[in-house]
Amino acid sequence: MRTKKTLLPINKLVIDGIAQKGKGVGRTDDGQVVFVQGAIPGDVVDVTILKKRRRHLEGRIKTLHKESPDRIEPKCTHFGICGGCSWQQMSYEAQLKHKQKEVNDALSRIGDVDVNEYAPIIGCSDTFAYRNKMEFSFSARRWLTFEEINGDNKVEDKTALGFHIPGMWDKIVDIEHCHIQPEFPNEIRNAVKAYARKENLSFFDARDKEGFLRTLMIRSTQLGEIMVVFQFFHEDVEAREGLLNHLVDQFPNITSLQYIINEKANDSIYDQDLHCFKGSNYITEHIGKLQFRITPKAFYQTNPVQAEVLYAKALELAAIDTSAVVYDLYTGLGTIAQYIAHRCKKVVGVESVPDAVVAAKENARRNGINNAVFEVGDMRKVFKDGFVKKHGSPDLIIVDPPRDGMHKDVIEQLLKVKSPKILYISCNPSTQARDLAILKTQYIVEISQAVDMFPHTQHVENIVLLKCKS
């Protein structure tokens, strides 16, 4: 019979770097690389090893012998269990230092690109209550603490409304207070949970695929507007109306209350119909004088204050004049396109989510912008020779793709179009570096400017300005 090999703990490991997902990393005397959940550079720890991977070991802190000078007390009681924040135990100054290093390392190691200038990372002025969008999952299988499992009292209520535990697809940690979102969405989430428990509404069981309440998305804006979107696994008119009416009574200032009946296996809302229960089907955000209507399926930067900082920096780096033709590829709600419109002759946005493009066009019209046009579709199919013929040769191309970066065909087309400048904005320096490794055949990387949009997580945004060699 095969027995599971016990992995021996590792003692007095010096953590000297950051690995995937923000984990601390150290090296044993015999050269084994160890990723440690919750550890940060400067810590010395004994490690319980949980997994052996091909090139490294993974574990968690057993004993913290020496604390890094960058350690601080986490603000959140859920920290360490919840998958949302990975770095609340690290000073913000140190977080910025590691984010800067991550960007620089990715560009030099993965992309092997020569960067003329690495500008110092721009941090956030507000490091808490910055996030305008939260997606919570209902679960009939709450993650239980060690004390709950081993205590004398039987756990009666196993329901939860919160976030996934990292690496456990069916376990949800019940969130009482999330410090990276504003106060009001916290109150809404807790009121929903209290009502659902009181009325015995069933919470979703991801294993058995049953239960009524599935997900809850709450979005807020700096203009004080609130959007709440529920996903129910099946229709139950009485239960649904009871819950939604309760919410309307408790929070009359919710701007948009919507729901989806999603009977599919996954939670993605992109192929689902939305039903508006109360108010409008959008909420409104602003960047300076520009206003943007945000619909549930459309992307909007999750840190609105820092989004403005990001866009201002991008515009400054672009250094265009009013005769410029600009492409804003992966435009979302057309925010960058509209931000830049008054500084150029014409801007063309491309986005794959149809709802977002409809909203982008309406936003532009309401903002009095008449030199911005938008096309809907997959970049790979839309960004062809005909596109350039139709809209004119660009003086600047802005690309802001999702975490996966750009498809190879899109990069090939960028090389073919030979725009004098490209501004590559990315929320994933690894895929950005991979794409730059191809673009560098034709482009010089003038400047890399990291901007922190996501305090207390390992994520970072990076703008790169590319100049065409010929």
Ligand SMILES: C[S@@+](CC[C@H](N)C(=O)[O-])C[C@H]1O[C@@H](n2cnc3c(N)ncnc32)[C@H](O)[C@@H]1O
């Ligand atoms: C990181 S967001 C950037 C949005 C916008 N630039 C902003 O600052 O709000 C990436 C956008 O690309 C869109 N997208 C993803 N894949 C795409 C594709 N293959 N073709 C076109 N758009 C795509 C997403 O829907 C999303 O709106």
